Amino acid sequence: MLHTPTTEAQACAVVASIVEARVPLAIRGGGTRTGLGRPDNAVSTITSAGLTGITLYEPSEMVIGAKAGTPLKLIEETLAARGQMLPFEPMDHRALLGTEGEPTIGAIAAGNISGPRRINAGAARDSLIGIKLINGRGELVKSGGRVMKNVTGLDLVKLVAGSFGTLGFLTEVTFRVLPRPERIVTLIWEDLADEAAVALLSGALGSPFEPMAAAHLPAGIGAEEPRTLLRLENFSASISYRAAELARLLKAHGRPELVEGRASDALWREVRDASFFAGTQEAVWRLSLAPTNGPRATAAIARTVPGARWFYDWGGGLIWLAVPVDGEAGAAAIRAALKPLGGHATLVRAPDAVRAAVPVFEPLSEPLMRVTAGIKKSFDPEGIFEPGRMYAGI
Amino acid sequence: MSAIAFPVPDAGILARRDAIIAGLAGLVAPDALITSEDERRPYETDALTAYRRMPLAVVLPSTTQEVAAVLRYCGEQGVPVVPRGAGTSLAGGAIPQEDAVVIGVSKMNRILEIDYANRVAKVQAGVTNLAVTGAVSADGFFYAPDPSSQLACSIGGNIGMNSGGAHCLKYGVTTNNVLGVTLVMLDGSIVEIGGGHLDAPGYDLLGLIIGSEGQLGIVTEATVRILRSAEGARPVLFGFPTSVEAGAAVAAIIGAGIIPVAMEFMDKPAIEICEAFAHAGYPMDCGALLIIEVEGSEAEMDAQLARIVAIAREHGVGTVKESKSAMETAAIWKGRKSAFGATGRIADYICMDGTIPTGQLPFVLERMDEIIKGYGLRVANVFHAGDGNLHPLILYNCNDPIEAQKAEDAGNDILKLCVEVGGCLTGEHGVGIEKRDLMTVQFNEADLHQQQRVRAVFDPRWLLNPAKVFPLEGRIAA
Numbered sequence: 001m002l003h004t005p006t007t008e009a010q011a012c013a014v015v016a017s018i019v020e021a022r023v024p025l026a027i028r029g030g031g032t033r034t035g036l037g038r039p040d041n042a043v044s045t046i047t048s049a050g051l052t053g054i055t056l057y058e059p060s061e062m063v064i065g066a067k068a069g070t071p072l073k074l075i076e077e078t079l080a081a082r083g084q085m086l087p088f089e090p091m092d093h094r095a096l097l098g099t100e101g102e103p104t105i106g107a108i109a110a111g112n113i114s115g116p117r118r119i120n121a122g123a124a125r126d127s128l129i130g131i132k133l134i135n136g137r138g139e140l141v142k143s144g145g146r147v148m149k150n151v152t153g154l155d156l157v158k159l160v161a162g163s164f165g166t167l168g169f170l171t172e173v174t175f176r177v178l179p180r181p182e183r184i185v186t187l188i189w190e191d192l193a194d195e196a197a198v199a200l201l202s203g204a205l206g207s208p209f210e211p212m213a214a215a216h217l218p219a220g221i222g223a224e225e226p227r228t229l230l231r232l233e234n235f236s237a238s239i240s241y242r243a244a245e246l247a248r249l250l251k252a253h254g255r256p257e258l259v260e261g262r263a264s265d266a267l268w269r270e271v272r273d274a275s276f277f278a279g280t281q282e283a284v285w286r287l288s289l290a291p292t293n294g295p296r297a298t299a300a301i302a303r304t305v306p307g308a309r310w311f312y313d314w315g316g317g318l319i320w321l322a323v324p325v326d327g328e329a330g331a332a333a334i335r336a337a338l339k340p341l342g343g344h345a346t347l348v349r350a351p352d353a354v355r356a357a358v359p360v361f362e363p364l365s366e367p368l369m370r371v372t373a374g375i376k377k378s379f380d381p382e383g384i385f386e387p388g389r390m391y392a393g394i
Numbered sequence: 395m396s397a398i399a400f401p402v403p404d405a406g407i408l409a410r411r412d413a414i415i416a417g418l419a420g421l422v423a424p425d426a427l428i429t430s431e432d433e434r435r436p437y438e439t440d441a442l443t444a445y446r447r448m449p450l451a452v453v454l455p456s457t458t459q460e461v462a463a464v465l466r467y468c469g470e471q472g473v474p475v476v477p478r479g480a481g482t483s484l485a486g487g488a489i490p491q492e493d494a495v496v497i498g499v500s501k502m503n504r505i506l507e508i509d510y511a512n513r514v515a516k517v518q519a520g521v522t523n524l525a526v527t528g529a530v531s532a533d534g535f536f537y538a539p540d541p542s543s544q545l546a547c548s549i550g551g552n553i554g555m556n557s558g559g560a561h562c563l564k565y566g567v568t569t570n571n572v573l574g575v576t577l578v579m580l581d582g583s584i585v586e587i588g589g590g591h592l593d594a595p596g597y598d599l600l601g602l603i604i605g606s607e608g609q610l611g612i613v614t615e616a617t618v619r620i621l622r623s624a625e626g627a628r629p630v631l632f633g634f635p636t637s638v639e640a641g642a643a644v645a646a647i648i649g650a651g652i653i654p655v656a657m658e659f660m661d662k663p664a665i666e667i668c669e670a671f672a673h674a675g676y677p678m679d680c681g682a683l684l685i686i687e688v689e690g691s692e693a694e695m696d697a698q699l700a701r702i703v704a705i706a707r708e709h710g711v712g713t714v715k716e717s718k719s720a721m722e723t724a725a726i727w728k729g730r731k732s733a734f735g736a737t738g739r740i741a742d743y744i745c746m747d748g749t750i751p752t753g754q755l756p757f758v759l760e761r762m763d764e765i766i767k768g769y770g771l772r773v774a775n776v777f778h779a780g781d782g783n784l785h786p787l788i789l790y791n792c793n794d795p796i797e798a799q800k801a802e803d804a805g806n807d808i809l810k811l812c813v814e815v816g817g818c819l820t821g822e823h824g825v826g827i828e829k830r831d832l833m834t835v836q837f838n839e840a841d842l843h844q845q846q847r848v849r850a851v852f853d854p855r856w857l858l859n860p861a862k863v864f865p866l867e868g869r870i871a872a
């Protein structure tokens with residue numbers, strides 16, 4: 001059954017009735033990321049589609065608030081009209097997951113969905129400053145608020161960011177925003193091997209010239225030749241200066257080409273959305289680790305998982321990895337490769353059978369799993385919200 | 395002052411003091427256990443010195459394993475624990491209670507690893523905030539959160555309070571700059587949360603731990619982000635006739651798409667106090683001062699400043715004075731960062747820490763003035779203007795109990811005002827005991843119960859820093 005509440009009170013009543021019936025409840029925003037996490041076994045669904053609209057926008061305070069079902073597109077257009085943007089460049093999962101529909105701002109919060117700017121401007125969780133959520137007691141709970149500096153009480157905002165609906169149904173979210181830069185350019189170096197490319201990115205990110213995004217696309221990812229990308233965002237005069245300084249600093253790696261405008265935007269959209277892997281039959285993983293360990297991890301994976309392809313974002317600290325689906329989509333080999341290096345792997349795209357058989361999120365140590373189960377129970381004592389989406393039995 | 399209540403000490407624990415001390419003595423090196431009254435005295439308060447409680451004992455472990463052994467023991471014995479860094483909390487977050495053992499991390503003060511290629515440093519929790527920057531500054535790097543107390547306060551305490559500083563407008567507060575912690579839980583288990591990578595798997599426990607005020611466990615190590623310093627930085631002083639113009643200029647600068655590294659506000663009393671202390675060259679003929687810092691190459695700073703000055707002129711700025719040397723820059727920041735200490739030289743004060751939506755600034759300043767005058771007191775205002783985090787310093791005489799009570803009441807009225815206009819009780823100092831009983835102004839019962847249920851996952855018996863954050867009445871355990 002699909003519930004579409006149009007007020008917070010209705011949403012509380014829906015959740016209360018589900019708690020009463022003790023049936024699993026799926027939460028849906030725009031449904032564009034339905035394949036994320038472990039496949040669900042919910043019989044009822046609640047959608048935020050009836051909860052829409054911007055509730056607060058103060059450009060001079062750099063803050064925007066909206067009901068959870070508000071399309072991301074509306075938020076982005078509203079901000080753009082006043083020369084602002086969400087700081088964390090949220091990824092659009094539709095191409096990669098082959099889904100349709102309109103992504104919602106609530107799901108961006110619930111999934112802590114971030115993009116290339118994350119290395120400099122933080123993740124969605126860093127900009128999320130307030131939430132309202134209906135917990136598994138049918139109570140409306142608020143945490144945070146509309147101001148950036150706020151340390152009042154336990155930070156439940158962070159806990160809920162990235163909990164994929166397992167802790168409750170978000171009705172409203174508030175984000176901090178930033179001004180759009182005057183000018184954006186991308187510097188592209190060609191022909192670097194992974195190790196050299198990550199060294200280049202580390203050098204740039206450790207320089208005073210503040211690259212806002214840093215990625216490496218090995219050969220065959222979107223082009224024949226490997227490409228190493230740095231994105232600068234700033235006032236126009238600064239861009240010319242900083243691009244020249246970076247080229248000088250990194251001259252051992254060759255001379256970069258400078259692109260801007262549509263070509264630059266399109267390239268970063270592909271990086272953000274991992275759309276190099278759209279429409280293929282491969283399983284797709286997302287690996288988070290210390291940047292300089294990136295090339296070591298991929299080298300180890302290449303030895304044990306034939307057919308693996310990858311590219312790097314976040315200066316090398318985020319690896320998008322596509323592998324053949326057969327069996328368990330390389331899960332054991334991938335996680336074994338990360339073991340000595342630190343970091344973790346999340347299975348983002350795979351057929352239901354694989355996602356049911358393989359831990360989609362990195363298994364946690366025993367004490368942390370206990371804490372995780374306890375937190376789930378503290379929000380959702382009957383276990384109705386998206387049971388098992390993140391971890392089996394939670 | 396005595397308005398804030400502490401829990402009644404557990405007589406059973408007090409009676410067992412000798413046995414508890416004997417038990418602790420078996421777990422740590424002899425010089426790590428402090429029991430004599432004289433040596434315990436420095437631990438009876440923090441920077442909220444109006445309140446003091448002598449702890450049962452103080453333990454200063456040197457290793458994570460020692461912390462684990464002590465915490466497990468206290469958990470088994472049902473003895474409350476108060477985690478402590480450097481004891482600079484302004485909210486009374488580190489004040490002990492008579493039946494509690496203080497576990498201080500001050501001996502764990504080593505920098506363990508610096509990794510420039512990945513831009514992280516691993517440090518023990520007792521390292522001071524400034525020591526992290528000190529360890530990497532020769533190589534051009536820094537640790538961004540810069541509380542004014544940075545010379546003394548510890549990374550563990552910064553994590554406890556999610557501390558901020560003047561430069562967090564651009565670089566964020568503690569929670570945006572810590573990638574991982576080693577946490578010892580009440581049962582003695584040691585867990586690693588996060589690490590050298592940007593996103594930890596599962597729920598964001600790191601985000602929960604940061605700002606949890608010692609209620610969820612003891613942090614013994616942290617992996618923090620270090621950033622490359624800008625090529626140059628230049629603070630500029632802008633003197634405005636009144637705070638209304640200064641507030642409007644701040645909004646206009648942000649509205650124009652400019653985010654300076656720092657935008658700090660001082661009113662006339664604060665300017666006078668800080669100038670007398672630091673001789674920073676602050677303009678004395680203005681009603682409100684903004685310190686705005688820009689970063690980058692010389693040309694970039696010139697360009698950004700030109701934009702800012704143009705906006706300030708539209709808002710009636712009087713004096714504009716750029717720092718011309720590293721010495722002037724140091725003096726300008728010394729004046730601002732010693733605002734609390736300098737105030738302490740002329741009067742006793744309590745420091746408020748509410749945040750407001752910046753658009754409410756003129757209204758709040760006016761109302762605050764009325765509140766303070768209504769109590770017959772004086773106030774000096776310094777605050778982080780870019781993000782609306784106010785620090786009214788309410789001046790009073792601590793030897794006059796009636797005035798002290800008035801100061802506390804005035805502070806409470808101001809914090810209620812912050813919440814009324816859409817802000818919050820505390821922007822960076824934490825709730826501690828100080829704002830504990832005001833939590834019901836900002837949160838309703840469902841909000842507070844959800845927080846307490848999360849707390850109970852880590853500490854179902856209210857043993858970890860139990861007198862803090864939540865009103866003593868109406869607490870739940872699970």
Ligand SMILES: Cc1cc2nc3c(=O)[nH]c(=O)nc-3n(C[C@H](O)[C@H](O)[C@H](O)COP(=O)(O)OP(=O)(O)OC[C@H]3O[C@@H](n4cnc5c(N)ncnc54)[C@H](O)[C@@H]3O)c2cc1C
Nearest residue numbers: 029030031032033034035036037104106107165170349350
């Ligand atoms: C790690 C992972 C792997 C996946 N892999 C696949 C796959 O291989 N194939 C596939 O087809 N799909 C996959 N999905 C997709 C997924 O299950 C949904 O299709 C997708 O979540 C829809 O995004 P949206 O607004 O369009 O929000 P939704 O897709 O509707 O929601 C995104 C997430 O946010 C939560 N959410 C949304 N709104 C709220 C709210 N108001 N309050 C609280 N929580 C909310 C949802 O519960 C969901 O977890 C995967 C998802 C994850 C997380």
Ligand SMILES: Cc1cc2nc3c(=O)[nH]c(=O)nc-3n(C[C@H](O)[C@H](O)[C@H](O)COP(=O)(O)OP(=O)(O)OC[C@H]3O[C@@H](n4cnc5c(N)ncnc54)[C@H](O)[C@@H]3O)c2cc1C
Nearest residue numbers: 479480481482483487541542548550551554557558608613
């Ligand atoms: C003059 C002055 C200026 C200040 N300026 C600022 C400022 O600009 N910005 C700002 O944010 N704050 C400021 N403060 C407040 C204070 O310095 C900060 O809150 C600081 O982070 C406290 O650190 P500490 O090491 O002294 O911690 P403590 O005061 O010892 O403890 C603070 C809290 O953290 C907990 N804690 C301590 N260590 C640990 C640990 N290892 N594990 C778990 N919990 C722990 C304690 O239980 C307590 O709740 C200022 C204080 C003073 C006196």
